Amino acid sequence: xxxxxxxxxxxxxxxxxxxxxxxxxxxxxxxEKPVPVAPPTVDKPALGQPDTTEFEEPVKPKLRKIIHAxxxxxxxxxxxWSENIAIKARxxxxxxxxxxxxxxxxxxxxxxxFPQPSYAEESSPLGKQLFAxxxxxxxxxxxxxxxxxxxxLCDRPWQxxxxxxxxxxxxxxxxxxxxxTQSFRDNIPPExxxxxxxxxxxxxxxxxxxxxxxxxxxxxxxxGNSVYxxxxxxxxxxxxxxxxxRQGIHNxxxxxxxxxGGIFDVTDHSxxxxxxxxxxxxxxx
Amino acid sequence: xxxLDSFTLxxxxxxxxxxxxxxxxxxxxxxEFDSAEGNTQPGETIVLTGSPNSYxxxxxxxxxxxxxxxxxxxxxxxxYDCSLMEPYTIRMGAVTLDDESNLNFWNxxxxxxxxx
Numbered sequence: 118x119x120x121x122x123x124x125x126x127x128x129x130x131x132x133x134x135x136x137x138x139x140x141x142x143x144x145x146x147x148x149e150k151p152v153p154v155a156p157p158t159v160d161k162p163a164l165g166q167p168d169t170t171e172f173e174e175p176v177k178p179k180l181r182k183i184i185h186a187x188x189x190x191x192x193x194x195x196x197x198w199s200e201n202i203a204i205k206a207r208x209x210x211x212x213x214x215x216x217x218x219x220x221x222x223x224x225x226x227x228x229x230x231f232p233q234p235s236y237a238e239e240s241s242p243l244g245k246q247l248f249a250x251x252x253x254x255x256x257x258x259x260x261x262x263x264x265x266x267x268x269x270l271c272d273r274p275w276q277x278x279x280x281x282x283x284x285x286x287x288x289x290x291x292x293x294x295x296x297x298t299q300s301f302r303d304n305i306p307p308e309x310x311x312x313x314x315x316x317x318x319x320x321x322x323x324x325x326x327x328x329x330x331x332x333x334x335x336x337x338x339x340x341g342n343s344v345y346x347x348x349x350x351x352x353x354x355x356x357x358x359x360x361x362x363r364q365g366i367h368n369x370x371x372x373x374x375x376x377x378g379g380i381f382d383v384t385d386h387s388x389x390x391x392x393x394x395x396x397x398x399x400x401x402x
Numbered sequence: 403x404x405x406l407d408s409f410t411l412x413x414x415x416x417x418x419x420x421x422x423x424x425x426x427x428x429x430x431x432x433x434e435f436d437s438a439e440g441n442t443q444p445g446e447t448i449v450l451t452g453s454p455n456s457y458x459x460x461x462x463x464x465x466x467x468x469x470x471x472x473x474x475x476x477x478x479x480x481x482y483d484c485s486l487m488e489p490y491t492i493r494m495g496a497v498t499l500d501d502e503s504n505l506n507f508w509n510x511x512x513x514x515x516x517x518x
Contacts, residue, residue: 184505
């Protein structure tokens, strides 16, 4: 019998609730006769009288918090950045997006999202050059990364596309010029204003919409024009949370404040008090 | 999401010893390790194996039981063997597990990175 089974159905309980079961299955074991057990007596209130029996509040098990250990990168991976502009690419799981990690800042303190070429035309010289490559459908500049989205009709493999993208990024960064225009910078609202508008979206539109699934979204912080949010309740740990984020929340936020850049989900989807799957309460296991 | 057939966990204990035989849980469901070699005394290493045969959202080492002292972990090396892919290894750094915490050691297979 597995150990976990014993924990759930421990022997004492099994014996107490099965009066006819013999204590041992051995050949020498004496077979006990079943002893009739009287049902427990309960003081019932007289007919017509209210039941005033007080029940003890059940003790809720204490939930354990989930912690993570820092992941250690291989030394080879860390030291492979060279003095030239080094770029590494990582194709995301959806195969439609590729993140280019550059060894120096591309856009510090802000992020810039261009969902189609016309958005980058007057706003980002680097974005404009990237859109000139066949098959590129969206560009996000953020920190030391350039995230590229492929168009639905593009059938070029990332290995091929990334060579051209790398050349454009490298050549542009060598010029030392800003990756976005001054007018684009000037149009970005202050963090407080972005927070206020997005909070209104969360309160009036997003949270009422996902409440049916016991979900809740919280704005964690705004940094420059980048948005960091936390998905809680039923959204936490839910496999569909990314669809909710990309198809619902992204559009709502961008309609409210078109100047926002990256939207990042910083939820720990493996922790929490009420995620889609539950962790062990303290003391169990 | 890959199906995790089995894993090997190599845990090196730091200054404070851990439970004699740790246990783990997958998606909140408690299980015991298939095997344990070594121990969790300070400076020692324990090698644990498990076979969840399931799809993990969370895969945790359960921390010390109520009232038991905290477990000082110096490093963890986890090797995951998932269906339809090559096994992969992730190294993790120091962490302290107390009687109110579990350590999530599940890591999705790393996405391939290439030079451009």
